[in-house]
């Protein structure tokens with residue numbers, strides 16, 4: 001379940017910062033490495049800050065486990081990925097900002113983009129990873 005940030009309510013209560021800890025299932029379609037899938041839901045540990053101009057900044061970590069076959073030798077492989085995510089939400093978004101409306105920030109597009117950025121281009125088993133680092 002992906003929570004929303006109720007900006008209007010937070011501002012009314014003068015709660016300008018907060019934390020969000022949750023997990024969600026990422027779309028398998030985001031992965032374009034053959035024979036690899038998410039072995040776990042994505043864990044999100046986020047912090048948000050709401051500014052006086054109505055913008056909300058969200059930062060934190062996303063972590064998930066990838067599992068499947070090594071992109072080099074097809075042995076079984078898995079990899080824990082931890083990604084520092086950051087996004088700015090604005091009622092009138094510019095450039096890289098995400099928009100939000102009705103005083104509520106919907107994190108789903110941001111999370112989808114962040115998982116996409118976090119994904120490696122391939123998955124290597126321990127043996128191949130050691131091989132490549134030599």
Ligand SMILES: [Zn+2]
Nearest residue numbers: 070073125128
């Ligand atoms: Zn391998």
